[in-house]
Amino acid sequence: MMKENLKKDIKTFEQFAKLADYSFVNRLNCDPDAKFNGDNKESREVFSGHYVSVEPTAIKEPIYICHSENFFNDLGFNKSLIKSDDFIKMFSGDMSNISYPMENISWATGYALSIYGTEYYAQCPFQTGNGYGDGRAISVFEAVINGKRWEFQLKGAGRTPYCRGADGRAVLRSSIREFLAQEHMHALKVPTSRSLSLFTSKKEQVKRPWFRNNSYSRDPEVMIEEDVAITTRVAPSFIRVGQLELFARRARKNEHKKAYEELEQIVLHLIHREYNDEINSDLNLEEKLILLAKQFQNRLTSLVANWIRVGYCQGNFNSDNCAAGGFTLDYGPFGFIDMFDPKYQPWTGGGMHFSFFNQPNAAKKNFKSFCSSLKPLLSSNLNSLKELEEIENNFSKIMHIKIENMWASKLGIDKFDFELFDELINLMIETKVDYTIFFRELSNIPNSINELEKSFYDNFENKDIKLRWNSWLEKWRTKIDINSNESIKKVSNQMKSVNPKYTLKEWYLVLAYEQAQEGNYELVKQLQEVMTNPYIENSKEFEDKYYNKKPSNLFGMAGISHVSCSS
Template sequence: MDTDVLHFDNQLIRALPGDPEQGPRRREVRGAAWSSVLPTPVTAPTLLAHWPEVADLLGLSPALVASADFAQVFAGNALLEGMQPWAANYGGHQFGHWAGQLGDGRAISLGEVLAADGRRWELQLKGAGPTPYSRGADGRAVLRSSIREFLCSEAMHYLGVPTTRALSLVGTGEDVVRDMFYDGHARPEPGAIVCRVAPSFLRFGSFELPASRGEEALLQQMVDACIARDFPGLQGSGESLHGDWFMQVCVRTAEMVAHWMRVGFVHGVMNTDNMSVLGLTIDYGPYGWLEDFDPGWTPNTTDAQGRRYRFGTQPQVAYWNLTRFAQALAPLFGDVQPLQAGLDAYQATLGACVRRDAAAKLGLSAASDDDLQLHQRWQQLMEQGGMDMTLAYRALMTLDPQAPDRGVLDHVFYDDARAAAVHEPLVAWLDDYAARVRADPQRPDTRQAGMARANPLYVLRNWLAQEAIDRAEQGDLGGVLALQQVLRDPYTERAGLAHYAGKRPAWADHKAGCSMLSCSS
């Protein structure tokens, strides 16, 4: 592979102190933001799939991606000139409790690429072997979880949700032993490595860890390095600059979470070490999409009892996480007012996004308080009736406001009895909604086009991902490649793709990977 293709800058590790010890020995790392560690080579790296769009961002040609050297590099078997692999040191609150040092336990960043258009991209291998932060684990990832991250990163991008990206999915030729549900039934699974791509992988926990240790000089360095690299548009100095930066983090977080709620995405493990300071969706583990609308649903078996990270609480959890972040930053401020201003900006931005998205999803030119109540009634009916969220919103696009017909929703229910139970209130709601649409100044074609842009038809339902995983584990990547084509254009209905826009089939109700997911990968 031509070593001149990618130009590495590695600004972050130049700006921040590193661990004086190199290598993967597990250890407590103090006074340092990162540790130098090499990926562990694998037996038989094979490129299973890639996203050409992300290769284009980096300036990688199709011929180069198809070369044998590409798989070697993005499996961690070879380094290009300028790569300086490291694992990041961070902590975090996990399920509401401070967990201390966590760090990149199976992620190794290869370096920061400066693309031809001036944008900066950090390349990170997930599953590339042990690091100082692996805490007794092997640092590897299995094919099933790697496929899920590879597909979901780009699915979210095409949905318009802020996210990290994915370049490649490489098979390792080695098995990894995993106990999927931590129930004593470990088994070998095929291993794989995903190359994740983002301007930054810094997270709330990157700042929480030095704050928790009283390492204020390192905390200050990290804030300044993050602003210089990831927020170059911010001006000023001192507390004023730091306050503006925190407000930006809060605003971006609100916008990200609002998009999750708009498309029905559930992250599943919103620990502070999984929250990006750039407001990007990161760390795709036990995620899922709502199918039958249930604000109390979480896809994470680890969270099955407390349901802390259920769909409906995601906005509140994000605020709680930002509050922990603000507490970590407090030593840099003489007055907490700038931090409170950032938290207030989160609430204001979230409220504006909720209003914007309610209008867009219902096809209204703007949403009044009465319209928000109308939307809440609709969501209550979806929950009580067990409607498929994605299909129910799309069905509203076909409603004739001059003659509203409940029949447009017949195909969105999972249970006939629950459908019958909401029949009368649903008919009443449709009448109210139709009257509101008739009063709206938008043209009908403008309304439908706007709804089509706000309400996806094709989302990465867990059972669709599992179908692709089952085929891939038998050596057939056709399901992955097919989903790539579908997910590139999630808002446009296309012939021949009815399977990808269907309700959850009965076989998936209790199948592992469809209804039940864990953090195991």
């Protein structure tokens, strides 16, 4: 049974600390070598155990930038908490003052990496995979709040054994992006890790590869110094597909005595953290694993359909960036699409396999890695193995259904219509349309193509295209219920509930983080306000500012149309 906490008004750090309830460190194994390695802040191989105890490295003289009021509300945290010195200390990485009832516990985890279904070891400095994992993310707290378990993790909190020689930091730019994107995604009704707080410091800078001003280069050209920051993200767990893979690889190769047991422990822990409601604890292991595969498949396919619905591209959908709880994780090389392009990929290091419309295939590869990780636990049960394989083989079919339903809902129709969809996609590519604006304008149920003009980048004068658009629109209007004003309103409202008005495009983010680097957080706050209400019409001021096509001079511009470094 979970420890229940009724919705509370948590005002003080003491009240907050009392919520502490650590399951990851209490139920799982610590790296047995951790105690021989000082403060565990040097890159090294970690051969076994599910986590390494490591304290965050605080950022000095932390400056508050923002916190998520929505998430504070969800958690029952009073806004006075963000003013508490101890709270500020903890979430800027200073754990020195932590005392009972909260224990001074913080941990980082190892994980493996598969890229598009292929296992990699080369990214680990030791070529063994034992040095890969949370290089700069450190979990500091776990609690059951209103009956739901949450883990709090600092990103950019300093080196861990998995830092691979890097600085363990996150810069202000990337932290603002992650903070805003997480809360935006939640407001878009897409499952995601959440943002708690964001602090920066003027006392420490780190170097990152970047571009010259107004550059169109694809590759970074210079090293720049950026202020460090720590965002705290919160999720039911941070277990990744890659994490299961690490233990499965060890079990498969029989790397140490406890390898099989550690795999079983982490998988059962995943069920405990993420699938407690769906998987009955009385079932036997095989039954649990089969249900787990089905449930994860269900969540992952919905997730990717949702990403495409809102125009999101996770440019680096490796297995280590794929949360085993089926939500969005790691807002590094992401982007929200401007001009529609099925091949959109905002990260220059990412490759076409992680591009916008290929995300269902990338998810399928991650699901394959996930299933491979369960297989060692089923090796003595051929029937269950077969069942797992059937689930795996079903992925494309389920994904397909979810994607079709998603398009149908974006178009306000009951049943997916391939011909209608296919012609639309071709027209959207040929005309060059802004993805978000197009579907939002369509949600007004236009009578004529002129009413969609706001979303067109060009080709509007082309007669042939205009004719094709008009006949598409006519055909579309025969598929929706427009028999009365009431029914029009109904379709329009349904469409508006899935076609956001506002999405967090990179050029808005650039303005906000550039201003923040100068110590002005106004635009960050404004974006927070607009992007946590993405489906409402909002004010004229916000509409003029954030409901626009990308200006032509920004196309192809480095740091805006593509990014090379997301950390």
